[in-house]
Amino acid sequence: MSRVYNFAAGPAAMPESVLKQAAAELVEFPGAGMSVMEMSHRGKKYIEIFENSRAAFNEAMGIPEGYTTLFLQGGATGQFAAVPLNLIDGESYVTAAYANTGNFASAAIKEARTFYSVRVVADSGKDGYTYIPEVTGVLPTDAYLHITTNNTVYGTRYDRLPESPAPLVADMSSNILSEVYDVTKFGVIYAGAQKNIGPAGLTVVIVRNDLLGRPNKHCLKILNWTEQAKADSMLNTPPTFAIYLAGLCAKWVLAQGGVSALEQVNVAKANLLYDVIDCGAFYTNPVKKEYRSRMNVIFKTPSEELDAAFVKEAEKAGLSGLKGYRTVGGMRASIYNAMPFEGANALADFMKAFEARNK
Numbered sequence: 148m149s150r151v152y153n154f155a156a157g158p159a160a161m162p163e164s165v166l167k168q169a170a171a172e173l174v175e176f177p178g179a180g181m182s183v184m185e186m187s188h189r190g191k192k193y194i195e196i197f198e199n200s201r202a203a204f205n206e207a208m209g210i211p212e213g214y215t216t217l218f219l220q221g222g223a224t225g226q227f228a229a230v231p232l233n234l235i236d237g238e239s240y241v242t243a244a245y246a247n248t249g250n251f252a253s254a255a256i257k258e259a260r261t262f263y264s265v266r267v268v269a270d271s272g273k274d275g276y277t278y279i280p281e282v283t284g285v286l287p288t289d290a291y292l293h294i295t296t297n298n299t300v301y302g303t304r305y306d307r308l309p310e311s312p313a314p315l316v317a318d319m320s321s322n323i324l325s326e327v328y329d330v331t332k333f334g335v336i337y338a339g340a341q342k343n344i345g346p347a348g349l350t351v352v353i354v355r356n357d358l359l360g361r362p363n364k365h366c367l368k369i370l371n372w373t374e375q376a377k378a379d380s381m382l383n384t385p386p387t388f389a390i391y392l393a394g395l396c397a398k399w400v401l402a403q404g405g406v407s408a409l410e411q412v413n414v415a416k417a418n419l420l421y422d423v424i425d426c427g428a429f430y431t432n433p434v435k436k437e438y439r440s441r442m443n444v445i446f447k448t449p450s451e452e453l454d455a456a457f458v459k460e461a462e463k464a465g466l467s468g469l470k471g472y473r474t475v476g477g478m479r480a481s482i483y484n485a486m487p488f489e490g491a492n493a494l495a496d497f498m499k500a501f502e503a504r505n506k
């Protein structure tokens with residue numbers, strides 16, 4: 148079987164050249180006499196790999212001076228707990244503000260409420276999360292404002308960042324490295340790796356240095372960014388192979404011309420699909436146009452039966468992973484960086500042909 152176009156939401160498609168390089172280096176990493184997986188994380192060879200990966204990632208992201216990049220574990224879900232534990236110190240800061248724009252934002256709010264009474268300052272839940280709500284009422288006394296820059300399940304994206312007197316903390320899991328962000332606008336950015344950074348198992352946290360050093364007394368060591376920064380992300384054994392692959396992916400991003408070049412391709416890919424959705428009455432997408440995601444395009448046909456047929460026939464045509472999230476239904480095409488333009492084009496052609504056969 149040849150490789151399919153993989154539209155899964157995450158774990159997701161990886162650049163083919165990265166997989167091939169990893170395969171070539173799998174059994175024996177050049178000059179090491181062993182696989183990256185077999186190396187001690189404290190050894191000279193692995194430290195070199197780790198530092199190269201972090202340098203490539205930082206270059207691709209445009210991380211300025213004054214920020215620390217941590218390579219951790221526990222997923223974005225782990226950071227739902229770590230963010231309040233590291234930033235609401237219980238002395239100078241006792242609360243934080245959250246924008247509720249979907250299931251993952253809700254999960255972050257719920258986790259923060261384990262210890263603290265955080266405030267929801269924007270919420271589109273009553274309208275099925277079909278838009279990004281206006282954020283109002285953030286206070287300078289809030290420890291931070293938490294947003295989800297791209298909502299993977301509901302197919303929405305902030306078209307501009309909200310103004311906030313408190314540091315902006317972003318769950319960027321599903322659109323990191325896909326569009327240019329000015330990192331200086333953020334206090335903290337975090338992301339599970341399994342969409343645009345690399346394989347699952349690695350979690351990246353980017354922290355402005357002045358936000359280190361104020362963990363709450365409840366903050367467990369493993370979640371503590373200050374401790375992790377002191378230990379250079381190696382408080383315990385890091386996900387060594389995932390970090391190596393993330394480095395290959397970051398180098399791939401740079402070789403494509405960087406995030407700004409990929410952003411243009413990503414906009415073109417998304418437009419291909421939204422154009423098919425908008426050009427007739429067959430497909431629907433519930434999201435207000437200005438908030439449409441460029442990474443996760445959700446759509447439905449006129450019936451659940453046709454949705455099921457679409458997913459099945461697409462799979463046969465080599466277009467995999469299109470079934471929508473269980474609570475939303477329909478289809479979801481995740482078109483992260485590693486999805487080539489040709490893949491989005493093949494899906495757009497399939498959508499047109501399916502419509503012609505079924506309308």
Ligand SMILES: Cc1ncc(COP(=O)(O)O)c(C=O)c1O
Nearest residue numbers: 222223224251299318320321339
């Ligand atoms: C925006 C967003 N946040 C959080 C998560 C949860 O990530 P993890 O599985 O790494 O905990 C996901 C996963 O799909 C996501 O898309």
